[in-house]
Amino acid sequence: MTIKYPHLLPIALLCLMAANALASDTATPHAPEATPGQAGPEIFWELDPYYSNISLQLPLTGQAVSEGGTLSEVEVYQQLFRESLRPRLFMLEASVYPLPAAGTWLKRNHPGTYDNFEIGEISGNTLNIIDGITAGFQEPWAVSAFIGSAMRFNRSDGKGGDSNRGYMGYLLSYGAKHIHNNVLIDDDWWELEWKLKGERNQDEEQLSWSFRLGIREHGNPDIRDVAYVGLRRNNISYRSGLLQLLNNTNLELLTELDRRGLGFLRQEVTLGRNFPLRNHRFALTLDLGFIYESEDKYSGALADPTADNFTLIFRPNVKF
DSSP states (O other): OOOSOGGGHHHHHHHHHHHHHHHHHHTOTTOOOOOTTOOOSEEEEEOOSSOEEEEEEEESSSSOOEEOTTOOHHHHHHHHHHHHTSOOEEEEEEEEOHHHHHHHHHHHHOHHHHHTTEEEEETTEEEEHHHHHHTTOOOSEEEEEEEEEEEEOOOTTSOOOTTOEEEEEEEEEEEEEEEETTEEEEEEEEEEEEEEEEEEEOSSEEEEEEEEEEEEEOSSTTBOOEEEEEEEEEEEESSSOTTOTTSSEEEEEEEEEETTTOOEEEEEEEEEEEEEETTTTEEEEEEEEEEEEOGGGBOGGGOOTTSOSEEEEEEEEEEO
16 A cells, blocks of 8 residues: 555544544543643743744643642653643644844845854854854644643742643654754755653742654755754752752753664754842853764765864853
C-alpha cells in the first residue's frame, strides 16, 4: 500500500488521539462531572523578545486541572507522567520569535548595518553581535498542537497566573520558513516531539523547565531531517545569595542527529546567570554559550564550505 501524503500522518495521529480521549470520556456512563475548579476553554498569551505566543486550551475530560501545591519538582514530573497516559487536554498555539525574525529582516534589508556589528574573528569564525543575540532559533514562527496532561501551580496568596503551569505530552509543530545564519529559507517543515515543560512561579522563586525528544522533517531537500534531544532549566530566586551556584542559573542544551545515519549535526550549549532585584520584583539575565553546526546539515544550493561552524550566543534579557 502506498501512502499518498506521508507528511500528514503525524497530524492525523495527533487528531485521532484527541478524538479518542474525548470519546472515551463522553462515552463513560459515570464520567465525573465538572467540579468548581474545572476549567473550560482557556486562552493564554505571553510576550517575550525571544518567544511570544498565544494558545487555546481545550479540556478533554470533566476532571479539574491538577493542583501542584507543595509537590517537589520530581513529584510534579511523576504526576504529569501518570496523567499523560490518558490525555486530559488539547491545546493549539501560534508562536513567533521577534528578535530572531528581526535579525533576518536587518540582514536582508540593511546588510551594511548588519555587518557593522562584526567585532572580530576566532579561528576563522566571524563574531557578529546580531548573530549572538538571535542565535539558537531556527524558525521565525510556528503553529502547534499539543495533547497531554497539565498541572496548575498556585502561590500562597491563591493566585496562579496563566503561565504558572506544567505540561507533559505530545507536540506537533509546523512552519514554512527556516533560519540559517540569519537568512530566511523556504522550508515547509514539521516536527513531532514528546515534551515536558512548565513554569512554577512562587512568592520568592521562579522555576521553568523543558525536556524534549523529537524528530523534524524538512520540506526543503537541502536541509537534513533530524532527531534531537533538548533540555532547559531556568531558576530565579529572590531569597538566595548571588553566589549560590544552583540558584539563579540558566542551562540549555540541544543535540541534533541526522535521522538517516544518526550522524552528529548540531550542538547548542548555553549557560546563564540571573540577577534578581528583589525590591523591584524582576531580574536581569545574561546567557552565554555557543552553537556548533556540522557542514553536513546543509547540501545542494545551501551548502557553503566557507560558513562559520561556530556561533557565539549572547542573550541579555529582563524577566518579570
